[in-house]
Amino acid sequence: MDTQQQTYALETTANTKQQESRNRLMELFKNSPLPSPDLLFNLGLYTRSSLLVKFLVMYEVYQKFLNVPGVIMEFGTWWGQNLVLLENLRSILEPFNKQRKIIGFDTYSGYPLPTDADGNSAVWQEGSYATSADYVEYLEELIKTHEAGNVLGHLQGVHQLVKGDVIQKVPEYFTQHPETIVAFAYFDMGLYEPTKVALNTIKSHMVSGSVILLDELTWPEAPGEALAFKELFRPNEYSIEKIKLYPSKTIVTMK
Ligand SMILES: C[S@@+](CC[C@H](N)C(=O)[O-])C[C@H]1O[C@@H](n2cnc3c(N)ncnc32)[C@H](O)[C@@H]1O
Structure with a gap:
């Protein structure tokens, strides 16, 4: 194994x-x-409690955007556990909503070089969090398999994995799909530049009630995420709350 x-x-x-x-x-x-x-x-x-809590958090967050139209995006998927979790929550909470496309972005070859805005962390080393060779194909098959076992599973195609640097791939995605509405965006890259590009790109594609989950907003070790968020969003544009069960995760809801 x-x-x-x-x-x-x-x-x-x-x-x-x-x-x-x-x-x-x-x-x-x-x-x-x-x-x-x-x-x-x-x-x-x-399953350790530290993993179980992530499932509970995602369930809590999903309920917040349940009635908001649009897609789900994760920026920084790593092995894709959240994508599978979100597909399964989709199937439990809104089994007939096959328009709830789930899109994951990652290099799948790990972190690029951090910049000065990212501080010094052992986690953000170039290449850390790399997945194995050809992992994208495996993950696609895995998600399809979960989907096939869920309600309306024969209507495949509500998932997309986008491989490459978010800095190029996210603007490219929205140029190709300008009609996209983002109901939920999960940010878990922790780095300034890609977070800023993705936040800036999705901003005009969100609607009232759209939810952003920020993984590292209050982490001194990862200042880039907070810097990017604070540069782009004015406090009167959103409401914000710390997740009850998980101190470092923050939910932002657009007004
Ligand atoms: C902490 S991991 C994500 C963990 C995942 N969200 C989870 O909960 O299991 C951060 C991920 O961000 C990705 N990443 C960092 N910078 C990126 C960039 N510029 N473009 C694409 N992916 C990036 C890394 O490859 C890594 O897989």
Whole structure:
């Protein structure tokens, strides 16, 4: 199962004891006695609270834009777990809404070089968070497979993965699809430049009630996201709240 060893630091606040318990959980997972179909149906056995909370947060946020028309976009998908989660939440919360297109942007080769506006973080190293070779094809197949098992799953095509640097790819996407309305945009790149380009590009495609989820707005280690947001949005244009269960994540709702 371990085809790729991590060569970069992940964001973590875990202390040594917690890290040891994570390593133990990993061993227990790798040596799971469950047969594969049972394992797939019992993944909760291995789901840490720090992951479960992300699912709960996404459920909370989804409900906020449920009645807003338009697409979902994630900027910085990494392995695409949120895209799968969002497809499955879409199927639970609005099973007949096949217009709720879900679009993920990432280089899939990891971080580009950060700029001076991004401060100094071990996380933003060039190439960190790279996925494996040809991962986009695997992720496309994975999302299609989830979709196929959901209501109206035979009507495929509500997903799109856009591979490349957000700085070029997001403006390109909106030039090709100027009719797009953005109901929900999730920002998780943490870097100043791509965040600013994507925020600036989507701004005129959002409507009243559209939601932006900012992952690192209050993170001193990642000042770029807050800088970009504050440069582009005036306080009278939105309401803002910290997510109850997750202090570093912030929900912005357009007025
Ligand atoms: C922290 S990870 C995202 C984690 C993911 N949202 C999740 O919750 O699992 C940040 C991602 O942003 C991507 N990224 C950073 N800068 C980018 C850029 N300029 N263009 C495209 N992707 C970028 C990286 O490749 C990385 O996969």
